[in-house]
Amino acid sequence: MEDLAKEVLTRIVRKIPVVKLRQVLGRWERLSERQLRSLDFTQPKWALCENLLSLCEENNITVKQLAEIEMLYRTEYPDQGIWHVFQFVDTPEETQCSDFMHFRDLFKANLKSLINHVSIQMKKLEDESVWIRIAWGENFRRPNHLKPTYVVHHLQTPYVFVSGLTNKHKPLLFQALALSAQCGSVKDVNLSGRCLSALRDLSMRQYKQVFPISHQECLQERDPLPNPNIENEHIKLTEYKQQVASEVFGDAVLPKLETAVYKLETKYREHGNENLVKKDEPFRGVVKFSSSNLLESLKYCVSSGMASAPVTPLLSSITQKGRNYFVIKDKGSGLIPNTPGPKF
């Protein structure tokens, strides 16, 4: 087996934890039952890797087939690396390509015509999502399987989730996607995160939102048997805050975002520091909120009173518009993001 294949296999075995590796190899179907059974998963990883290497040589496995292992692992455990969300725009009404075979052939043809050496693998899962793994090469170089790009597209929706894409290959990928999906162009939604299902839910607004209600009785049912000896002075205010928090951020399990970045290009306005106020050019700064579950933290901030109760549009746009990167400029008042939010 050639060096590239060996390196790809070693890399794959190193990255994947042993338990998951066992499952994935079981699903791979390129090794026979006897060969799978001969692998001892309790050995140290380097020994396991060598055994696997010899088995693959027996079967004459190619690099492309090795890449299938990685793809299986990624589809099973998608929450690694950072996913960026993009959207198809200017789709003419009559063409909604919802046929996987058609899309696959179009995409492969388009991408191969744009760049010579690429290795593409596509797979359709039961939840109507199409997974594409692309290894990019150049004119005189073979595809680099060590740094693949993953693209996930749900056929009925205009959203695409991409991970591991470099700036060099971005226009090529977008052109191929645009041609295959028969739309005008691909636009950046400015949403990114680690958890793929969270990004999907946020983009497609699938998490439960609460709408303002006029009667407050149902809120009191939430409190499990309040002690009659304990009384809250500010009970109306706390209930209002909780209601507002639920309205803006939704009630059930919130999608798991990690960061929200606000890039400021506004002028410095505080009265204290005179040197900074005098300057005419904008004061450039970046405010970044990060947390293991950002939306839960923001919801708690609002419901406990740390953030002001009619929630500022800066925070509520995260869920309303489904994005977490904002650029704030000074024109007029309020928030003007640099690209408009997704439209349905």
Place this chain on the structure above:
Amino acid sequence: MSLLKPFAKLPELNTANVLLVDSEDTFQHVLADAIVQQKNNVNVNVRLARSLPLPAENEDSRPRIDLVVLILHLRSELSLSSAETSLKQLDPDYFLGKVCFVVTGARCASVPHERMAAVRKLATSLHCPLLFTEEQTAEGINTAACRVLNILRVSAGLVPMATGLSLFSLIRSTLPPDLDYQD
């Protein structure tokens, strides 16, 4: 928005009312539950507030408050500043035996020393007791509840031969001598 006055209302028989003022709600609720569940032969009512002044619409239904407990979290600056503004809204008569401070997070190493010093100075200048509690274990919370309950009983006049003022002259917080020199 009214100033809280200690003797504006009539006391009830065998009852004690305590007001917990805290800018964050987790510890407040837990302490309130612990206080109410302690075994005692007195009716204890706990009222919870985020800050003073209290909303005027509860004025009629509110009973006489026997003890105001201000909860300070050393880990947050907001807690201290919010307590200071609340103190201004309290009638001066309360400071004669009806206000006490409960402080959490004193063991935390990342808390700046100035905050602790500021809290001590505040308590000393007002001649109020300063109780330190451990908020993260059930035992710590029960201990805190016990101590608050003991002080409450005295402030409510339910312990014979003891008043709030006499108790506080025994347990009020004082500045350690090295802190005095820092000014």
